[in-house]
Amino acid sequence: MGSSPNRVLGTIFGAFFVAIGIWGFVLPDGGAILGIFGVNLLHNCAHLLIGLILAVAAIFGGVASARTVNTIVGAAYLVLGVAGLFLLGTPVNFLAINAPDNVLHFASSVVLLAVGLGAERPKAKKPVTR
Amino acid sequence: MSPILRIWLGFAALGAGLIHLALVIGAPPGLAVAFALLGAAEFAWGTFCFARDEPPLQRLALLFVLLPLVGWIVVLLAASALHSTDVTAALRPLPLVIATLLDTVVAVGLALRMRGRRRAEESGASEPEVEPAADEHPAAPASLASTARFLLGVGAGALVIAALTTTGLSATEAGSFPSVHELNLPGLHLH
Numbered sequence: 001m002g003s004s005p006n007r008v009l010g011t012i013f014g015a016f017f018v019a020i021g022i023w024g025f026v027l028p029d030g031g032a033i034l035g036i037f038g039v040n041l042l043h044n045c046a047h048l049l050i051g052l053i054l055a056v057a058a059i060f061g062g063v064a065s066a067r068t069v070n071t072i073v074g075a076a077y078l079v080l081g082v083a084g085l086f087l088l089g090t091p092v093n094f095l096a097i098n099a100p101d102n103v104l105h106f107a108s109s110v111v112l113l114a115v116g117l118g119a120e121r122p123k124a125k126k127p128v129t130r
Numbered sequence: 131m132s133p134i135l136r137i138w139l140g141f142a143a144l145g146a147g148l149i150h151l152a153l154v155i156g157a158p159p160g161l162a163v164a165f166a167l168l169g170a171a172e173f174a175w176g177t178f179c180f181a182r183d184e185p186p187l188q189r190l191a192l193l194f195v196l197l198p199l200v201g202w203i204v205v206l207l208a209a210s211a212l213h214s215t216d217v218t219a220a221l222r223p224l225p226l227v228i229a230t231l232l233d234t235v236v237a238v239g240l241a242l243r244m245r246g247r248r249r250a251e252e253s254g255a256s257e258p259e260v261e262p263a264a265d266e267h268p269a270a271p272a273s274l275a276s277t278a279r280f281l282l283g284v285g286a287g288a289l290v291i292a293a294l295t296t297t298g299l300s301a302t303e304a305g306s307f308p309s310v311h312e313l314n315l316p317g318l319h320l321h
Binding site (some may be wrong): 003004008009067078081082086090101102103106107110111113114115116117118119121 | 133137140141144148151152165169173177180203273274276277280281284285288291292295296299300
């Protein structure tokens with residue numbers, strides 16, 4: 001596992017998201033993670049779920065599953081990072097996203113996508129020559 | 131091209147894309163469409179950079195990333211000549227400078243890559259093999275050291291780009307929103 005970038009990254013990010021998901025639940029009402037990152041009940045649940053999916057795929061799955069999950073979660077965070085820019089200050093901001101959240105979502109997405117898409121890619125099959 | 135360098139180019143394009151997309155908010159309609167198209171194109175190109183052995187559409191991309199540099203200076207000059215305060219207010223200097231810096235990094239990276247390849251072709255020498263590192267097929271397992279090097283390289287690039295992009299975003303309307311606690315949104319209960 002230690003030699004697979006996708007599995008190592010999935011484990012690290014999985015543990016990180018589970019940790020901040022739990023942290024969000026123990027915050028006092030109206031609190032923010034590190035006093036910066038806005039969260040709410042739904043946001044905490046999403047962190048927990050995403051963290052578990054990343055960690056399970058990385059630890060119990062193979063390279064292919066870790067790679068797929070990293071790519072999908074990275075793409076989802078990229079969409080959320082961009083959508084978050086337009087959600088700020090609107091009533092449909094049901095995840096309580098704020099500007100620092102957007103930066104964190106974007107940073108997570110690019111790292112997950114870079115490793116998911118860029119590392120351990122299956123080689124293209126060469127055409128059979130006769 | 132080294133996988134780390136290719137990924138860094140992708141990061142730079144994605145960072146510039148995010149800043150351009152953030153500038154859509156509060157921009158006049160014409161400018162908003164231009165920023166949205168530019169941001170979306172940078173996003174797509176950056177993502178393809180991760181997934182390919184070589185950055186895609188290198189010549190076109192080289193021209194395209196230099197377009198904002200020329201474009202926003204021309205628009206700024208035209209707006210000041212026409213006394214259009216809407217446009218000058220939408221062209222915030224700090225985010226545009228940072229997005230241009232990121233685009234310039236992409237341009238320099240691409241130019242160096244294209245020159246290196248041209249020289250190799252002229253001399254008839256084959257390109258040096260990239261070290262079979264962590265981006266290779268799982269059938270050829272990478273060592274722990276190369277995996278750590280790869281992830282540290284990706285992490286370092288992401289940190290630099292995140293720092294630059296954050297600085298750029300903070301000067302946009304999207305980044306200047308109050309914190310979620312100050313918004314007092316209906317039906318929003320923070321925990």
